[in-house]
Amino acid sequence: MASITTRPRLYWQLQLVSWSLYGLFGGVLVTIFGRFSVYIIPVEVFVTVTLIGLSHLLRQYVRRHGWVRLPVLALLPRLLGAHLLIAILSQVIIGLLVMLLFSLLPHPPRGSMPWTQYLGYALNTFFVMWLWSTIYFGLHYLDNYKQADIDKWKLAAAVQEAEMRGLKAQINPHFMFNGLNNIRALVLENPARARDMITHLSDLLRYSIQLNSTEKVPLARELEIVRHYLELEALQLEERLHYTLAVDPAAHEVLIPPMTLQQLVENAIKHGIAPRPGGGEIHLSAQLDAEGQHLLVTVRNTGRYQPVPGYEGVGLRNARERLQLLFGPAASLRLSNDADPADTVLAELRLPSTSLTTALPRVPALTTAFDEHPAG
Amino acid sequence: MNILLVDDSRLARTELRHLLQAFPDVNIVGEARHAEEARAQIQALQPELLLLDIHMPGANGFELLASLETAPQVIFTTAYDEYALQAFEVNALDYLLKPVQEARLAAALAKARAQLAGPGTVEASPLPEEPASAPLSAQDQVFVKDGDRCWFVRLADIRLFEINGSYTRIHFEGHRPLIPRTLQQLESRLDPKVFFRANRQQIINLKCIANIEPWFSNSLRITLSDGQEVEVSRQQSVRFRELLSL
Numbered sequence: 001m002a003s004i005t006t007r008p009r010l011y012w013q014l015q016l017v018s019w020s021l022y023g024l025f026g027g028v029l030v031t032i033f034g035r036f037s038v039y040i041i042p043v044e045v046f047v048t049v050t051l052i053g054l055s056h057l058l059r060q061y062v063r064r065h066g067w068v069r070l071p072v073l074a075l076l077p078r079l080l081g082a083h084l085l086i087a088i089l090s091q092v093i094i095g096l097l098v099m100l101l102f103s104l105l106p107h108p109p110r111g112s113m114p115w116t117q118y119l120g121y122a123l124n125t126f127f128v129m130w131l132w133s134t135i136y137f138g139l140h141y142l143d144n145y146k147q148a149d150i151d152k153w154k155l156a157a158a159v160q161e162a163e164m165r166g167l168k169a170q171i172n173p174h175f176m177f178n179g180l181n182n183i184r185a186l187v188l189e190n191p192a193r194a195r196d197m198i199t200h201l202s203d204l205l206r207y208s209i210q211l212n213s214t215e216k217v218p219l220a221r222e223l224e225i226v227r228h229y230l231e232l233e234a235l236q237l238e239e240r241l242h243y244t245l246a247v248d249p250a251a252h253e254v255l256i257p258p259m260t261l262q263q264l265v266e267n268a269i270k271h272g273i274a275p276r277p278g279g280g281e282i283h284l285s286a287q288l289d290a291e292g293q294h295l296l297v298t299v300r301n302t303g304r305y306q307p308v309p310g311y312e313g314v315g316l317r318n319a320r321e322r323l324q325l326l327f328g329p330a331a332s333l334r335l336s337n338d339a340d341p342a343d344t345v346l347a348e349l350r351l352p353s354t355s356l357t358t359a360l361p362r363v364p365a366l367t368t369a370f371d372e373h374p375a376g
Numbered sequence: 377m378n379i380l381l382v383d384d385s386r387l388a389r390t391e392l393r394h395l396l397q398a399f400p401d402v403n404i405v406g407e408a409r410h411a412e413e414a415r416a417q418i419q420a421l422q423p424e425l426l427l428l429d430i431h432m433p434g435a436n437g438f439e440l441l442a443s444l445e446t447a448p449q450v451i452f453t454t455a456y457d458e459y460a461l462q463a464f465e466v467n468a469l470d471y472l473l474k475p476v477q478e479a480r481l482a483a484a485l486a487k488a489r490a491q492l493a494g495p496g497t498v499e500a501s502p503l504p505e506e507p508a509s510a511p512l513s514a515q516d517q518v519f520v521k522d523g524d525r526c527w528f529v530r531l532a533d534i535r536l537f538e539i540n541g542s543y544t545r546i547h548f549e550g551h552r553p554l555i556p557r558t559l560q561q562l563e564s565r566l567d568p569k570v571f572f573r574a575n576r577q578q579i580i581n582l583k584c585i586a587n588i589e590p591w592f593s594n595s596l597r598i599t600l601s602d603g604q605e606v607e608v609s610r611q612q613s614v615r616f617r618e619l620l621s622l
Contacts, residue, residue, distance in 0.1 A: 177455035178385065181474040185391035236385045277410045277433040
């Protein structure tokens with residue numbers, strides 16, 4: 001995408017043109033208000049080159065430390081320091097260069113510049129650097145604003161697409177019809193369990209139909225769905241499926257995109273357990289990291305991860321896209337083969353921990369209302 | 377009608393058993409949970425009809441059929457399959473979507489019953505012969521999968537078997553798919569009254585011969601019903617003449 005942030009040519013054009021103009025303007029001012037001398041030309045060249053160099057160093061620093069993403073109040077003191085430093089440093093460098101030039105000349109000009117003059121120049125540079133930063137950050141904010149707008153539209157489009165694909169992509173029809181068929185037999189064999197299974201299936205269906213109206217759900221709710229899903233798969237796979245869910249209660253409130261864990265577990269069954277006549281195991285664990293900043297979910301299952309180059313399953317790609325749109329680079333989803341124990345596929349999901357209770361003041365009524373199953 | 381149920385889900389098999397109770401002529405001889413078990417059961421129980429799930433752990437239903445020397449009558453059962461079933465040619469196939477409707481099941485069984493009562497049963501000798509060494513009759517069918525397309529092909533419909541590496545290309549109707557068997561393997565199992573080894577590369581169906589003409593140095597050239605020409609080697613031409621003069 002063409003944005004200022006990723007257009008180095010524009011940056012260099014602006015740098016060269018504006019600092020050259022600045023040097024030229026300085027020369028003109030001296031000529032008008034002072035007295036023209038040929039030495040003004042090399043001195044103004046020094047000024048231009050030094051300021052291009054120093055402002056470029058500032059830009060490198062800004063980029064490395066991600067100042068563009070800082071809030072204005074955090075950015076201003078940092079810029080104040082940086083501009084002061086550049087103002088002083090630039091005059092020291094220019095002064096040294098001028099001294100070096102004069103010492104090389106056979107007939108150095110008479111009379112030296114008083115140090116107060118450098119103070120004036122430093123002050124001037126200080127203000128010009130504020131102008132530089134205003135333009136630099138201004139363009140970036142403009143870009144980010146545009147980017148945020150685009151992201152918002154993309155997310156809306158993705159949600160819409162998911163809605164359109166509806167049940168088809170979210171709940172695998174093969175799974176659903178097998179489930180119904182199994183329940184049909186279970187009605188004869190164990191009517192009470194059959195009734196439970198119908199409840200599991202209906203909650204799963206309701207969730208997948210309603211999910212697109214909300215972008216994120218608390219982990220605890222998603223886990224309920226994963227349990228429904230596993231119960232239904234256990235009907236099909238019976239003794240071939242063993243699973244455990246180990247979830248830290250502290251992570252229950254963390255918000256995640258709906259169907260994400262369900263999809264990881266579905267993948268584990270579809271590619272790991274179901275193809276094996278002997279079946280296998282699934283172990284899901286979820287906890288917060290040491291600082292409580294990130295939610296870590298791991299799904300381990302029997303199987304081998306053999307990605308086809310250039311091809312990623314629809315479910316996995318969909319989950320990655322949604323994570324990317326909702327959390328940006330802060331979220332990640334990785335699949336790999338785990339050596340211990342052998343023949344294990346490991347899926348690791350990491351995303352920043354946000355919850356309703358941190359976003360809003362803790363109102364118990366609100367959270368219970370959210371956790372309650374929608375009736376009818 | 378002896379039926380073998382092949383499905384990885386126990387409940388799905390229970391469900392089929394329940395549905396099949398309504399048909400007194402149906403005798404469920406066994407159940408299998410996956411292709412390997414099914415292969416052994418088919419060998420041991422010689423069912424006339426398979427109710428076969430497509431998705432199973434290990435080999436799927438198609439792979440199971442392709443690995444069998446002859447395919448029994450098959451009714452596929454599947455929960456949802458947009459693609460696999462579209463690929464099918466209509467011949468000798470029926471399929472049921474799970475959960476199965478009683479009426480659809482009755483229709484599929486009627487179709488299978490009609491097939492089994494057809495010409496095939498006359499020749500399928502119920503003698504207690506060693507099953508592995510009994511020659512295949514012309515009414516036996518093989519399951520052929522070539523890329524996305526599948527067929528049940530009666531041997532009588534195959535005009536020509538042609539060597540192709542360790543595979544064999546079969547010619548029937550307008551199709552020429554490969555089957556994963558060597559010509560030697562096939563020759564030893566085919567009925568010698570119907571199929572004749574014309575040369576090192578080809579076996580022809582004697583019932584599909586359109587024309588025979590003498591060729592160089594006492595050999596013969598045979599034209600099959602589709603116009604394909606096959607040269608009979610000198611040695612085999614002698615045997616061919618003997619066969620015809622009988």
